[in-house]
Amino acid sequence: MGRPKGAGVTPILKGSTWYVSYRLNGKQTTKKTEGCRTRADALEWGLEFLLDLKIEQAGIKYPNNPEYTEEVIRIGEENYDAQTKYLDHITKDIDKYIKYCNLHYTSGDARHRIALVKRFKKWLSVKNITRWEHFNDFEAWINSLNLQPLGVHSYAIRMRAFFTWLVKEKAISKNPVELKKYKLAPKILQRMSKKIMPLTDDDIVRIEKVMGNERDKTVWALCLHTGMRISEVINLLWKNVDLVNKIIYVKANDVDGNRGILKSTLKTSNSDRKIPIKKVLLTILQTAKVKATSAYVVEPMRKRGEYDWSAKSPITTIRPDFHTHLLRHTFITRFLHVKNVTIFEVATIAGNTPQEIQKTYGHFFNTGNINKF
Numbered sequence: 001m002g003r004p005k006g007a008g009v010t011p012i013l014k015g016s017t018w019y020v021s022y023r024l025n026g027k028q029t030t031k032k033t034e035g036c037r038t039r040a041d042a043l044e045w046g047l048e049f050l051l052d053l054k055i056e057q058a059g060i061k062y063p064n065n066p067e068y069t070e071e072v073i074r075i076g077e078e079n080y081d082a083q084t085k086y087l088d089h090i091t092k093d094i095d096k097y098i099k100y101c102n103l104h105y106t107s108g109d110a111r112h113r114i115a116l117v118k119r120f121k122k123w124l125s126v127k128n129i130t131r132w133e134h135f136n137d138f139e140a141w142i143n144s145l146n147l148q149p150l151g152v153h154s155y156a157i158r159m160r161a162f163f164t165w166l167v168k169e170k171a172i173s174k175n176p177v178e179l180k181k182y183k184l185a186p187k188i189l190q191r192m193s194k195k196i197m198p199l200t201d202d203d204i205v206r207i208e209k210v211m212g213n214e215r216d217k218t219v220w221a222l223c224l225h226t227g228m229r230i231s232e233v234i235n236l237l238w239k240n241v242d243l244v245n246k247i248i249y250v251k252a253n254d255v256d257g258n259r260g261i262l263k264s265t266l267k268t269s270n271s272d273r274k275i276p277i278k279k280v281l282l283t284i285l286q287t288a289k290v291k292a293t294s295a296y297v298v299e300p301m302r303k304r305g306e307y308d309w310s311a312k313s314p315i316t317t318i319r320p321d322f323h324t325h326l327l328r329h330t331f332i333t334r335f336l337h338v339k340n341v342t343i344f345e346v347a348t349i350a351g352n353t354p355q356e357i358q359k360t361y362g363h364f365f366n367t368g369n370i371n372k373f
Contacts, residue, residue, distance in 0.1 A: 009046035011039045020046030039128040138176040156182040198330035210314035225281040227331035230324045236297045246277040271351040
């Protein structure tokens with residue numbers, strides 16, 4: 001990106017001191033600033049200093065002179081407007097990318113990408129980086145996050161997509177992310193490919209005995225008997241639960257901002273679906289409906305990660321690898337074993353694609369016990 005016309009001041013950091021470089025009457029000059037701690041402070045100081053010089057050279061000495069006011073306005077607009085455009089192009093590019101994400105990615109994926117670029121933007125601000133050409137060390141940023149290898153790999157993939165978009169928009173000339181630097185070690189890949197081990201009947205009986213309040217039991221039952229994701233359960237409204245026809249409608253809802261962490265957006269384009277209600281779940285929902293005090297099936301969360309029951313010792317004693325999403329895995333694997341049910345029906349109920357079902361639960365197909373196509 002070239003320097004915009006009219007931007008007369010460039011802040012320069014030397015050690016811990018800010019200087020400004022400016023051109024006046026064809027001569028480039030550098031001057032030490034006074035009391036400036038950030039690039040923005042140095043820029044503002046430099047623009048005011050240059051403005052005073054230009055007014056002094058123009059021979060306009062009296063503030064109450066109309067010519068003085070006109071000159072201040074003309075010079076100020078010329079410099080401030082140009083320099084603002086000069087500094088804000090990172091913000092504008094990121095805002096534009098956020099709109100791009102909302103249009104081209106599923107809601108869940110878009111949320112992750114947007115949160116990531118906002119985090120990156122905050123880091124740029126702390127480092128006083130205001131131009132893309134000043135950013136040349138992606139590794140420094142990724143290392144500053146102190147992530148586990150899997151997190152580094154995931155972040156690098158998404159950030160590479162962001163920088164690829166910047167290249168297409170001609171904001172930068174080269175993508176700074178080299179994925180080969182962030183490849184996962186064989187041990188981690190082996191752990192990721194570890195087969196899903198759903199809950200057994202004995203696991204379910206034992207865990208249900210140590211479940212806490214009624215709300216926890218409702219969340220447990222919805223996840224286990226419908227395969228719904230925890231975010232879908234938390235944002236389920238009673239108006240989308242038809243107890244007469246025994247159907248749950250999974251939809252995106254407008255959520256009260258005070259409800260907490262999870263937002264009512266669906267993870268994939270296939271997540272908008274209908275799920276039949278089993279008899280055992282129907283009884284639980286009917287009881288919860290009588291006691292309901294809000295429009296939501298599940299009361300608002302008290303804190304983030306509340307339904308990651310892996311933190312509760314009685315459950316981890318039964319299944320040390322337990323996490324809430326394991327309930328969804330259990331539902332889907334059991335559904336796959338139902339006679340005369342195809343993988344397409346399983347995918348429809350689960351809010352996923354047949355390809356994703358086969359990819360995630362492929363080891364069940366490989367056993368020869370399931371033939372769903």
